[in-house]
Amino acid sequence: xxxxxxxxxxxxxxxxxxxxxxxxxxxPGLVLFLGLGQHEAEATSLLAIVPVAIVGTYxxxxxxxxxxxxxxxxxxxxxxxxxxxxxxxxxxxxxxLRDAFAALMVxxxxxxxxxALRDAGPT
Numbered sequence: 844x845x846x847x848x849x850x851x852x853x854x855x856x857x858x859x860x861x862x863x864x865x866x867x868x869x870x871p872g873l874v875l876f877l878g879l880g881q882h883e884a885e886a887t888s889l890l891a892i893v894p895v896a897i898v899g900t901y902x903x904x905x906x907x908x909x910x911x912x913x914x915x916x917x918x919x920x921x922x923x924x925x926x927x928x929x930x931x932x933x934x935x936x937x938x939x940l941r942d943a944f945a946a947l948m949v950x951x952x953x954x955x956x957x958x959a960l961r962d963a964g965p966t
Contacts, residue, residue: 846876851891858892859899866892867951870944881937881944889925 850872857868866888873884903909932940 846872850876854891855895855898858895859902867948874941881940882932885932885940885944886929 850869854866854868854872866885869888869891870881870884873879873887874881879887900909900914904911
């Protein structure tokens with residue numbers, strides 16, 4: 844229970860601060876610290892992100908940072924994508940999902956580093 848509390852707090856803080864989905868922390872945390880399999884971690888993360896998204900959106904909307912039309916379109920299309928993604932994930936092995944998740948995180952990190960270097964410019 845303590846591990847779940849720590850993972851939840853950390854993911855909520857990072858999601859609210861940086862705007863990243865809590866799944867970036869939830870999935871590895873659930874696998875590494877709570878011993879869930881990849882399928883279970885991903886499914887649990889999907890449910891856990893709902894209240895995080897609601898609170899984060901509410902707070903950001905109060906600051907005028909939410910583009911509601913875009914958010915509604917993204918949300919509606921994400922529902923369709925999630926249904927297809929769940930079906931696909933359940934047809935794949937846990938090892939494949941773990942490796943695909945790791946590859947995605949490496950690609951995201953590389954993109955962030957590239958942008959940071961580009962935006963820093965010459966000093």
